[in-house]
Amino acid sequence: SNAAWTALCDQGWCTVTPSGTGNGSINAVFTENTSFSPRIAYVTLTVAGLVPSVVSVTQAGTSPSLSVTPANQDVTASAGNTDFSVLSNTSWLAVSDQPSWCSVTPSGSGDGTITATYSENTSTSSRTATITVSASGVAPVYVTLIQSGQEIPEFFIHLENIQQTAPNTMEFDIFILDNNPSDPLDFASCQFGINFNTAFLNGATQTAGMTTIIAGSSDFPPALTPISVNSATSGLIKIAGRAPTGSGSFIISSVAPGSRVARFRLTNSLPFAENSTPDMAFTSSSATSPSYATRMAIYINGVNTLQTITPGLNALVLENPLLNGPPTLDVSPSVQNVTYDAGSVDFVVTSNAEWSATSDQPWCSANTSGFGNGIITAAYTENTFAARSANISVSVSGLPVVTVTVNQDATLVKTLNLNALLEGLYQNNGIMNEAHDENGLHFGYGIADEITVELHNAAEYSLIEFSAANINLGTNGNAVVSIPPVLNGNYYITIKHRNSIE
Incomplete structure (x- = not known):
């Protein structure tokens, strides 16, 4: 300008x-x-x-930015919370992929903090939650929270093998397993409180004696087996133990499933509710009246020491199966092939209902019944004839009949017992002389002759169905001939013999 x-x-x-x-x-x-x-x-x-x-x-406009630190937070098994720092120039959202146990601050704008709150991890396994932080116009950022598991307990008390044995009866085992074989678990005493859902009783009155110990079911010495069971308290089974008998009395097994405390039977006055579950769970060692604590004591350096029992950690119920659910039935194997000898064979029944089995052949006995899983033992007699089969029908009300089969081989031979006296060698009283030659007995002591036995077709004599030569005929007239099992018709018998030896 x-x-x-x-x-x-x-x-x-x-x-x-x-x-x-x-x-x-x-x-x-x-x-x-x-x-x-x-x-x-x-x-x-x-x-x-x-x-x-x-x-x-x-x-120009600015670009959105987003960063989150640290990339990972390691936390203990206890419940708590931890923070992640957000650096951003825009609004953002945060989401946990494990909301059942890890929740996070849902959103923010600009720089801020994400607080991750987590519940106690009652498992011995660690678990991971991935937290996704996202903002418009920028790639999402992923950070993780890794929560360690509980320390592996020194022992497990576990309830398993729950089996319904009748519409109104179920059984279960309690085991104790030593988790540290290098340090033997010297048992002192135990007692158990087991909570359950009373709904499965189907409205029946709960009684003190409805749960019993099955005799002879414990691995423990008699002086340490449970002394009594009481089910008088609603929704609770109390299993009382015996007084300690001293260090070294019993060492808990470290081989799974462990030492069986006992097997127990719960019998209801009514069939269990349909499609119900017992929902059994141990009480803790800190439970107080009217509950009943689960307790266990062991000897440590000879001192009787009470242990802490935490349900879900070292006191576990491994299953709570459906009771009186929709009926099921499976029988295996479908076919059993057996030899002609007498014997028995087993079929495995897998079911959750009452079943019965019947055989359609008298030579095969398999008539039995049961409830739930079981065994059908089919006992069969010796087969002296052709191959044969028996069908075993297994029935559950409301389901198609399942049929399994026992196939028994034919006998390898049939035995024909003959008695024939030869006029030329006959003495008296049903006895013949042995055949002689110039050297004395020709066939040996007690043998009158060697004969040939022929079986001729009953309708056409000229047709020889079978012939056996050189059969010893005893001086008592007895001869035994083995014939093929396929021969099962009517036949003429022809015996060919000699009256002298040349």
């Missing part, structure tokens, strides 16, 4: 050199654009007597 000029910007975020004379420059100073959108400032230059000149400054 060759004159004085002024400059004016229309945006507060952009300031310019206000004036000058002649040639020069305008310096435009702008602040940071924290928006994601670009923006424009117009600068108007004015010289008296001339049309104003307008120039512009276009500033």
